[in-house]
Amino acid sequence: MKYILTILTLSILLTSCGDGKKNTVEKALESNDLETIRKKRAELVDQQQVLHDKIMLLDEKISVLDTTKNVPLVTAFKATPEEFNHVLELQGNVTTKDLMVITPEYNGILTNVYVKEGQWVSKGQTLAKIDDGGLSQQLAQQQIQKDLAQTTFERQKRLWDQKIGSEIQFLQAKSNYEGQVEAVNQIQQQISKTIVKAPFSGKIDAIITEQGSVVVAGQTQLMQIVNLDNMYIETEVPERHLNTITVGKNVEVIFPILGKTINTKVRQISNVINPSNRTFKAEIAIPNKERDIKPNLTARLKINDYTNKEAILIPQSIISENAEGEQYVYVVKDKNDRNQGTATRVIIKTGRTQGDLIEVLEGIENSAELIQEGARSVKDGQTVEILILDNQQND
Structure with a gap:
């Protein structure tokens, strides 16, 4: 401020000098007379002091008339209801569920693998075959015995229906036939376990056991399907x-x-x-x-x-807390045509947060103007001037 006053004073002095006095300082310097120079300097100092006193009087009057001198500038935004969707981050x-490592149901040699890695297969499709260890021959023999038992039973039944023969013969034939049927079924079930089928439709992700390997039921990993x-x-x-x-x-x-x-x-x-x-x-x-x-x-x-379809969201950065642990913000009330109003402290109740925003449950009315920049420096009841009215509170 001192340097500004000095420059201003010198400018006025130079301006106030007429054409006849314009070179007075230069003439004093050219005279090379110490007394002349000192006298000219003393004149200028006296003029500077007079101007300084006049400037001080002007500043005092300005401070009385200028009512906006101590009004802080703030930014504000309007509280506008909007839809708030809070999320839980996990x-x-x-x-x-369609990911499986297939294991065999039968012990033996893996004689055939019918699929390749990356191949798409349908549910129930045959994927591989295990040597049945002679079960096929046993099935053929058992089938012959079953057919004979069936023929004997059918003949015995016809005789029994005609009341010929004894009941015990009929029952023996029936029992023998049913036993043979069960024996065939058991062998067929054993043979079916030697055929590896797809449990669901999917892609063969890996062939784990190669053809010709010995496999153990429930243990050897044959292939993976997904x-x-x-x-x-x-x-x-x-x-x-x-x-x-x-x-x-x-x-x-x-x-x-x-x-x-x-x-x-x-x-x-x-x-x-x-x-x-x-x-x-x-x-x-x-x-x-x-x-x-x-x-x-x-x-x-x-x-x-x-x-919350009608939530009021505000930045967490504008919230303060008093000694009682209550949260509060400042709203601008009684705003005039010069965009000036009164900063009013409002106690609020908050809800869930999302990023930098927090939900206000109580305390703020729709369209209330909240102070954003400057919220932590204003005081309750203080006159403030809104510099920017921003409807996007997170901008």
Whole structure:
């Protein structure tokens, strides 16, 4: 301020000098007379002091007349109701019920493998064959005995129907025939176990055991089959969300590795709480027409657990807290035509948060103007001037 006054004073002095006095300072300098120079300097200092005193009088008058001098500038926005969808963020893994490592039901040599890796197969299609160890020959012999027993039974039945022969002969023939039928069925069931079939339609993901190997029932892994059509994500949800995460809730699924996001719904909720971590399982259906989503892929989930159609959202940064632990914000009231108003402290009650925004449940009316920039520096009842009125509170 001192430098500004000095420059201003010199400017006035130079301006006030007439053409005749314009070179007075120069003449004093040219005289090379010390007394002359000192005298000219003293004259200028006296004139500077007079101007300074006049400027001070002007500043005092300005401070009295200028009512906007101490009014702080703030920005504000209008509280406008909007739809608020709160989401619970979780992590889950992709899985499918149609993923299986096929093992044999019969001990023996794997004589034939009829499929290749990557091949699509239908449910019930024959995938491989295990040597039956002579069961086919036993079946042929047993079939002959069954046919003989059937013929004997049919003849004995005709005689019995005509009241010829004894009942015991009829019953023996019947029993023998039924025993032979059961024996044939048992051998056929054993032979059917030597044929490996597809449990569901899908793709052969891997051939694990090669043709000619000895396999053990229930232990040897023959091949892996997978169907990518019926995929879903399984996630564990904390038990406190039991009433909010329900079947049919909207879910945004993000696959970071694929750079892909899809929208789907919760399709199933577990009825059991895991006692070890106090969570319950939720299944989220995954449409996979492109079949680029694979089992065990990690996904981030955003499940809609709360919706308010008429929510008032404000930035968390404008909220302060008093000694009693109450939250408050400042609203502008009684605004005049110069965009000036009174900063008024308002106690609020807040709800859920989403990012930098928080839901206000009580305390703020629709279309109220809330102070944003400058909210932490104003005081209750202070006059403020709104610099910018921003309807987008998060801008």
